[in-house]
Amino acid sequence: xxxxxxxxxxxxxxxxxxxxxxxxxxxxxxxxxxxxxxxxxxxxxxxxxxxxxxxxxxxxxxxxxxxxxxxxxxxxxxxxxxxxxxxxxxxxxxxxxxxxxxxxxxx
Numbered sequence: 001x002x003x004x005x006x007x008x009x010x011x012x013x014x015x016x017x018x019x020x021x022x023x024x025x026x027x028x029x030x031x032x033x034x035x036x037x038x039x040x041x042x043x044x045x046x047x048x049x050x051x052x053x054x055x056x057x058x059x060x061x062x063x064x065x066x067x068x069x070x071x072x073x074x075x076x077x078x079x080x081x082x083x084x085x086x087x088x089x090x091x092x093x094x095x096x097x098x099x100x101x102x103x104x105x106x107x
Contacts, residue, residue: 010044019049021079021102024070025056031069038074050079050101058084077101 001009013020020041024034034051041048051074053067060066071078080097 010041010046013046014044019047021049022051022074022076023054024051026053026060026063026066027057031066031073034070035073038076048074048076050077052079052097053081055082055084 003009003012010020022034022037022041024030038048051070053070055063067078067081079099079101082093082096085092
């Protein structure tokens with residue numbers, strides 16, 4: 001994600017020494033996009049602490065199949081599935097995520 005004309009979120013993560021949490025917008029093409037993004041995270045010298053399945057459509061065909069496919073291929077833990085919600089709150093979304101894997105990766 002660009003932060004300015006020269007720097008990205010990856011630059012910020014490297015400078016702060018933080019791992020990446022990959023958020024996957026669950027829709028057609030998400031498998032390829034997520035796998036390419038994961039590859040770029042590694043190529044940048046960063047680690048992936050985990051990933052979140054973000055359901056951006058009210059009814060995605062084969063959602064469970066896609067989530068299972070990503071679990072098998074991403075080589076980092078699934079932190080949670082955020083269902084399609086018309087109204088989001090930070091607390092509501094946080095309640096859907098498991099932070100155990102993040103704590104383990106930080107230790």
